Amino acid sequence: MAETSTTLTVGLAQIDCRLGDVAGNVERHLAWIETARGQGVDLLVFPELSLTGYRLLHLTSRVSLRADSPELARLAAAAGPMSVVLGFVEEDDRGLLYNSAVLLQGGGPAHVHRKLYLPTYGLFQEERFFGAGKRLDLAPLPGGRGGVLICEDMWHPELARRLAVAGARLLVVISAGPGRIGAGALADSQEVWETLTRSSALLNTCWVVYCNRVGWEEGSFYPGGSHVVRPGGEIVERAPFLEEHLLTAEIDLRDVDRLRWRLPLLDDERHDIEGPA
Amino acid sequence: MIRRDQVAQRLELNAPLAATVLTSFIKDAVLTAQSSGVVLGLSGGVDSALAATLAVHALGPERVHAFLMPYRTSSPESENDARAVAGHLGIPHRKIDISPMVDAYFTAEEPDADPGRRGNKMARERMTILFDQAKKLGALVLGTSNKTEILLGYSTIFGDNASSLNPLGDLYKRQVWQLSRHLGIPAQVVDKKPSADLWPGQTDEGELGFDYGTADEVLYLMFDLGLRPAEVVARGYEERVVERIVWLEQQFRFKRRLMLIARLSGSAINLDQEIPRD
Numbered sequence: 001m002a003e004t005s006t007t008l009t010v011g012l013a014q015i016d017c018r019l020g021d022v023a024g025n026v027e028r029h030l031a032w033i034e035t036a037r038g039q040g041v042d043l044l045v046f047p048e049l050s051l052t053g054y055r056l057l058h059l060t061s062r063v064s065l066r067a068d069s070p071e072l073a074r075l076a077a078a079a080g081p082m083s084v085v086l087g088f089v090e091e092d093d094r095g096l097l098y099n100s101a102v103l104l105q106g107g108g109p110a111h112v113h114r115k116l117y118l119p120t121y122g123l124f125q126e127e128r129f130f131g132a133g134k135r136l137d138l139a140p141l142p143g144g145r146g147g148v149l150i151c152e153d154m155w156h157p158e159l160a161r162r163l164a165v166a167g168a169r170l171l172v173v174i175s176a177g178p179g180r181i182g183a184g185a186l187a188d189s190q191e192v193w194e195t196l197t198r199s200s201a202l203l204n205t206c207w208v209v210y211c212n213r214v215g216w217e218e219g220s221f222y223p224g225g226s227h228v229v230r231p232g233g234e235i236v237e238r239a240p241f242l243e244e245h246l247l248t249a250e251i252d253l254r255d256v257d258r259l260r261w262r263l264p265l266l267d268d269e270r271h272d273i274e275g276p277a
Numbered sequence: 278m279i280r281r282d283q284v285a286q287r288l289e290l291n292a293p294l295a296a297t298v299l300t301s302f303i304k305d306a307v308l309t310a311q312s313s314g315v316v317l318g319l320s321g322g323v324d325s326a327l328a329a330t331l332a333v334h335a336l337g338p339e340r341v342h343a344f345l346m347p348y349r350t351s352s353p354e355s356e357n358d359a360r361a362v363a364g365h366l367g368i369p370h371r372k373i374d375i376s377p378m379v380d381a382y383f384t385a386e387e388p389d390a391d392p393g394r395r396g397n398k399m400a401r402e403r404m405t406i407l408f409d410q411a412k413k414l415g416a417l418v419l420g421t422s423n424k425t426e427i428l429l430g431y432s433t434i435f436g437d438n439a440s441s442l443n444p445l446g447d448l449y450k451r452q453v454w455q456l457s458r459h460l461g462i463p464a465q466v467v468d469k470k471p472s473a474d475l476w477p478g479q480t481d482e483g484e485l486g487f488d489y490g491t492a493d494e495v496l497y498l499m500f501d502l503g504l505r506p507a508e509v510v511a512r513g514y515e516e517r518v519v520e521r522i523v524w525l526e527q528q529f530r531f532k533r534r535l536m537l538i539a540r541l542s543g544s545a546i547n548l549d550q551e552i553p554r555d
Contacts, residue, residue: 018555019553019554020555055553057553059552179298181290181294182287182290182291183286184291185291215305217553218554218555221301241294241297
């Protein structure tokens with residue numbers, strides 16, 4: 001029996017970004033795209049708002065791009081046969097702004113996810129500057145359909161669940177998650193993220209890749225710690241703390257089916273349970 | 278809910294990780310500003326010793342410029358300790374006596390000024406020297422105020438609280454001590470009583486009316502965890518001390534916010550237009 005390829009090489013570009021400097025960040029992306037292509041990456045993932053930096057505040061409206069902008073077209077062309085997920089400030093036809101992820105494929109945008117949950121508490125101010133997305137769709141990732149989520153979206157686990165139930169075998173999570181440390185061996189922020197991604201990979205029985213950025217913005221640091229989680233929740237690769245890094249991992253989407261035969265959680269999912277009132 | 282005997286443990290840090298992060302902070306700020314390094318005032322106390330040590334980890338000793346700026350009544354022990362820190366780190370250091378500048382003003386214009394005013398003037402004199410030296414060297418001014426003293430307003434506004442970057446501002450005093458011990462700062466500096474050394478015999482804890490251990494815990498419970506004063510007192514902290522800390526925290530909030538601008542347009546700086554810096 002002929003076997004179609006279910007394996008792909010994922011690259012997580014754990015980069016730093018210059019705040020508000022789209023042109024400079026495009027150049028950085030081009031360099032990482034070239035490196036990743038040299039390493040045979042099939043799907044390259046950049047962090048949340050990787051083209052603009054995260055803490056934009058009133059710079060947000062100065063750095064927005066449409067999904068069909070020349071900047072994104074240039075990156076898509078450079079990607080060649082490789083698929084790329086990156087983060088940018090998206091402006092729609094009505095001039096509304098979104099914290100979006102775009103999948104670039106075959107020379108152009110193949111999927112856009114607008115962040116659904118905009119954190120506006122603590123140091124986060126996203127609802128002041130962004131509109132919230134309204135749709136959750138599967139993305140045509142290499143190897144099959146998958147999901148793309150942005151940072152806070154992972155804190156509302158029904159989104160990952162819905163994607164998995166709809167057929168996603170790989171969840172791509174891009175993030176600009178600030179670091180916090182305490183007494184623990186790992187940063188507190190890393191413990192929290194690994195709890196989220198590992199429980200998602202366990203309960204949704206799928207691959208989860210998490211790409212977080214590094215660097216500093218106005219006194220707040222991004223620790224990196226990007227990682228790849230196998231279906232079932234085991235971390236197979238983890239990028240270093242605080243350093244720019246291209247983390248690559250070979251993942252077999254067939255592992256999802258193999259686990260689901262043993263652990264049919266999604267097949268058992270019930271949608272007919274009533275209550276609580 | 279948290280008990281008093283659990284608070285100290287909650288304030289412990291993974292010291293190597295904290296040092297790595299704070300080192301990265303200094304390195305990033307210097308690189309982003311394209312500056313040559315940092316300048317800082319070395320007082321002989323633990324805060325400036327820790328800031329200098331972190332800067333050396335980030336930049337190497339030759340890019341960290343220390344200034345010893347005693348006034349004629351400053352304790353010689355402070356100067357000795359500052360020299361010990363500079364020697365230990367192998368950083369360039371220079372002594373600039375601020376007595377002539379400070380005395381020129383008070384002798385000629387304000388001979389009756391009280392010690393508090395004189396202390397503030399000394400702190401601001403040091404600040405102007407540091408910013409001038411920073412300009413000369415193409416460097417940034419490294420701040421040394423910790424979270425406890427910032428929250429208590431225990432600083433001179435535009436004096437010791439002025440800086441280009443501050444690696445210690447989110448560390449409570451006990452975390453400063455913990456990190457300093459971890460980084461091997463000389464014990465004579467870490468273990469002595471904290472003092473602003475603005476007049477002979479002054480100690481921080483004497484002036485504040487409570488010890489740093491208590492202040493750190495009370496501030497952590499209120500500022501970090503959101504407990505109300507009565508809930509802090511209910512955990513066994515002295516009511517008088519809690520009230521005093523609450524008062525200080527409220528009274529000196531203005532020192533933590535720069536530039537109070539009267540808004541007239543719809544695009545006032547920092548209110549309507551919050552433009553970040555990288």
